[in-house]
Amino acid sequence: MKIADMIVTPVAIADAPLRNAPGIHEPYVNRLIVELVGEDGESGFGEAAYSTQMHEDLQRLRPEIIACDAATQQRLYEIVATHLDADPENRPDPVLKNFDLSPAKVKTALPRTFSPIEVAALDLTGRSLGLPVAELLGGRVRDTVPFSAYLFYKHAGGGGEGVDEREDVYGEAMTPEGVVAQAQQMIDRYGFKSIKLKAGVFPPDDEIAAIRALRVAFGPGVPLRIDPNTAWTVETSIRVGKELADDLEYFEDPTFGIGGMAAVRHGLLAEGVDIPNATNMCVTAFSHIPESVREDAVQVILGDHHYWGGLRATVELGRICSTFGIGMSMHSNSHLGVSLMAMTHLAAAIPNLTYDADTHYPWLDEGDEIIVGGKVAFHDGCVTVPTIPGLGFEIDRDALARGHERFQRIPYRDRDDAGHMRRTVDPAWERKLPRW
């Protein structure tokens, strides 16, 4: 299907005051919606994390994307690569600055910028061929995709500001009891069968207590994960790993870098503790895999089509993980239904994606969804893989317009969790990783 137009629409969605190692979520998070309009008038959609740089890059790419065929994925990739720079290594990732610490580990903008174009092109191609995207990716190996409950330490508040302030559905959660209550509420609503706690917020012993409280509350049949986003030193990570040896399904980014993760892995093995290390921070590109394999740093990679370079690249990542005996899970950021459905088709097409995928979707306020019918339904923690063409939804044009108006109204642009922490919680706050 020939592409007749590319429309890039930034939208803002309300975000609750969720804590993490760098700081706290701002009242809104911005997303970019990429629409490729086919010459028959049908449209395909992709979604990405917002950054001013990527917004500008995508708008500049429009004239070159137009008139390409949506099915020519490699051609589209080359256009983005050529546009972004002769040497993409010199162009930093526009979004991950919020978490990135080491100038030596600069990520490139190319896979992240290509991703929403590729997803929209696959959606459009699927619609024109009458095929769901999972089938374009090689075919589904599962009909439902299981997701995990994604818990956060959280201040009171539901996100949004002023007259747009949202209901605080989950309430405050700053203690083990609060975390357990949040988990119970999320599981009651969505049916999740596994739990992840975003950590790195309180001293490690407090977070160990929260995991133990979850274990007591939900029993041994519910896998638990902890993700402090590299807030811990190698020594602290090993201590926490030993303490939680019997409680963790995997140990997500306890410390910084491939070398640090390898030291944690070998330190724990020396103590007889064999919890897989998982990451979405130190192995985030194909070029990171060789060193990680050599060092046995990471046993589970959390794939994310938003920064691995799209859906096809992430299917390829699955094959590489399988080759090296690395497990595969899925990373998430705050997102809308467009990304959720892309993640669902992707997970359906990766045979070895055997861990429940992460999703921030429970944190999305119903009023912000931009697909027809409102928020996607979960059954027993799973999303059903659509069997209709493309990604399997229609865009609610009015809701998309409202999201864009919201974006125009708010002062927030590139995400700044540390700055918002200083403004709202602790004026002396500094992003410090590792902190413990």
Ligand SMILES: [Mg+2]
């Ligand atoms: Mg993570």
